[in-house]
Amino acid sequence: MTDAHVGLVGPDADGAAAVVGNAGGHAHVGTASDVLAADVDAVAALSESALYELVRAGLAAGTPVLAVNAGDGVPSAATADRDRALRRLVRGEYAERERPTLAVDARRETYRALADVMLVTAEAARISEFAIDATGESGTEHVDTVRADGVVVATPAGSRGYTRTDDGPVLSPAVDAVAVVPIAPFRVECPDWVVSLPATLSVERDETDVALLVDDADVALVEPGAPVDIAHGAPVTLAVTGEDA
Template sequence: MHAAWDGDDSPVVGVVDAETAAIDAIEIDTALESVVADADGTITSGTLETVLAAEPSVLVTGGEATLSAVARAGVDTPVVPVGPLTGIESVDRRRLPAALEAVLDGRAVRRECPVLGVTLESTAGDERDVPAISERALFDVTLITDEPARISEYSLRDRETDIATFRADGVVAATPAGSHGYASAVDAPHLSPSVDAVAVAPIGPFVTQTRQWVLPTDALTFAVEREESDASLVVDGRSVGAVTVDSQVSVSLADSLTMLAVPDV
């Protein structure tokens, strides 16, 4: 969905500190301060928790990891993503003051990016008391063997219908944004932002000629049918748990993250 963003009177601009690397940090310089002051606004910066406590009108994030953290937090505050981001319409760091001026003037356009809900849970019934793990993904969800070149057997289901069973090093499901990143390296289809679907592809398949899929985001299930090595669940680049033959991973649409784009800057 694309629609204009009207902005707020006396806006609060929240600049979220990068979580992983200084290279992704946003410098609050005099040019940025001047733009916000001209809009009768204020700037707050710090960790995501600190920034959200100030009830910002708009968030500014640098880098993929910080943007992913915002998606995990489930915020409904619109975001201006900064820096080179594959699959995301972002702002060049040098053009941030001009872009933020356009945002605060109400010249930005909303882009709704899907966020996936991911659940890892045991299928062993009452035999194991293993709590489910719930995560959110803005880019991709990956099941991957922990040892390189140790192939396991994976299954894929869509709305209780068997889609495929294949032997591979892993499998990835990517949102339209994520389909242009790691998933593209394993030949997953590139998806338009306007498509309500995920791109799914095996990683290092045992059979060279394998299928890739474009599937709806309402009820996907992944499982390890036979394991020759431990497998991990990786969500937006973060390892979140172990996947065994006694567990399954469910993926469905959770909500969306609103991004603000300024096409003329």
């Protein structure tokens, strides 16, 4: 990539901008919405939360994003390797790896998640009842109803994060499915599920407010009976600059 325009989102973006400039590129520093509006050639997400912010802001499937210190779910550069990775990004020395996202429709709004979508009680130590439905070749089927603190739907990237702490399944990026994991279920024996999309979550009975979280953002409260519809979203293209690039 010659004379590359690179958007930078996250901590120490000004320091990263100096690296991009010294490598012959043009840096654009700002919020996720700001840098995407600048029509950049590539983007660097300088933290896990910055990567999620970019996905929610509408990162296009064809725009390569270099992730830095973004956790175990996606290929990312370590903080200590940031400058080297940025120089390689400017020079176009990277491989592209696609990761799926989730399109989430709730309360007449549409959101996009890279790791997971969660319904969770807003008050500690309170439970609600959640229904899970999934659509397969034979149509839409009810998967289960569970009383729990919440329920998480995770992509292959997200299955290596929060759901793993609840002993949820780890999914390969090649699997066209999501993991559904209850949070602190009331039943002693409560399974996790691997289901195809589209799927629907809903609150069947509430004893407290139930919040909808998209990756690391609390975006809305969900009322009983209101569906949270989850389908495939546009994929994210990751710029991998390590030895496997």
